[in-house]
Amino acid sequence: MNREAPILDEIFRKVDRIPNFPETAQRALHMLQEEDRVDFRELERVVRHDAAITANFLKLVNSAAFGLPRRVNSLLQAFSLLGINQIKFVLIASCLGEYLREPIKGYNLSPQDIWMHSLACGLMAEILARRAGLHRPENLYTAALLHDIGKIVLGLYVEGEIQELAKVLAENPDLTFMQAEWMVLGADHAIVGAELLRRWKFPKEVYFAVRAHHDESLMIQSHLAALTALSNALVNLMGIGAGLDTFAYHLPEGLLEAARVSEKDLFPAIVETFEKVENLKSSFFS
Ligand SMILES: [Fe+2]
Ligand SMILES: [Fe+2]
Structure with a gap:
């Protein structure tokens, strides 16, 4: 390499150009915190403000993956048929779609690949949490859906360096993906994603889980981090949104326990996630 890897500060000077996580979604997520007292009409007024999010929202909920009994044409209809956690899930997924208009070159991923990977990870986390008897997953969807947001922003805003990643990995097959990221970028996508979510004022346990999703010792330190990392690993194994880095990580022994x-729940969870992802693909990309 003929130049120094940029330091985190420099990356964030570039990343500062990225728009804030949509204010609409932040306001809506805030309203959804009061689980028992959500005013759906008010919520609709907030979300409707953003046409792109609204369009994604309706397209997503009308996919068979969400199992609604009938087709819905308005946000209000959708809200009344979904649970609060499902509304949160679809809302975050709808926002994420807005960051993925262009391919993520250095990571060898199309926007569809990474969006599907993120959605699959969110769905897998939901399924695993249900099987683990976790009835109030709180921030789990947020962490699982946004775990690779660092890759998205690095791919979009630090383009020159990120293109070099593929080259470095090809020339040094023994490097792990994280080592290559550090060599080229002076940071990795988990750290960048966590910092971004901290700046966007997401809860601490969310950005910890994102920070930890490839770190063997950190990912077993909280239930949320472990579920996020496990969901990501399983979705990678399924080959959903597989980028350059899919197999270049290790998992710690205590992950299932954490x-x-x-x-015995792994295989059924994989099958269920697979079916839901196929449903999403057919309604979204056909
Ligand atoms: Fe990742
Ligand atoms: Fe991932």
Whole structure:
């Protein structure tokens, strides 16, 4: 390499150009915190403000993956048929779609790949949490859906360096993906994603889980982090949104225990996620 890797500060000077996580979604998520007292009409007024999010929202909920009994044409209809956690899920997924208009060159991913990977990770996390008896997953969807947001912003805003990643990995097949990221960028996508979510004022346990999703010792430190990392690993194994880095990570022994997931639940969770992802693909990309 003929130049120094940029330091985190420099990356963030570039990343500062990225728009804030949509204010609409932040306001809506705030309203959804009061689970028992959500005014759906007010919520609709807030979300409707953003036409792109609204369009994504309706397209997503009308996919068979969300199992609504009938087709819905308005946000209000959708809200009344979904649970609060499902509304949060679809809302975050709808916002994420807005960051993915262009391919993420250095990571060898199309916007569809990474969006599907993120959605699949969110769906997998939901399924695993249900099987683990976690009835109030709180911030789990947020962490699982946004775990690779660092890749998205690095790919979009630090383009020159990120293109060099593929080259470095090809020339040094023994490097792990994280080592290559550090060599080229002076940071990795988990750290960048966590910092971004901190700046966007997401809860601490969310940005910790994102920070930890490739770190063997950190990912077993909280239930949320373990479930997020496990979901990501399983979705990678399924080959959904597989980028350059899919197999260049290791998992710690205590991960299943930390995620409170039993081994016998893994296969059914994979099958269920697969079906939901196929449903999403057919309604979104056909
Ligand atoms: Fe990742
Ligand atoms: Fe991932």
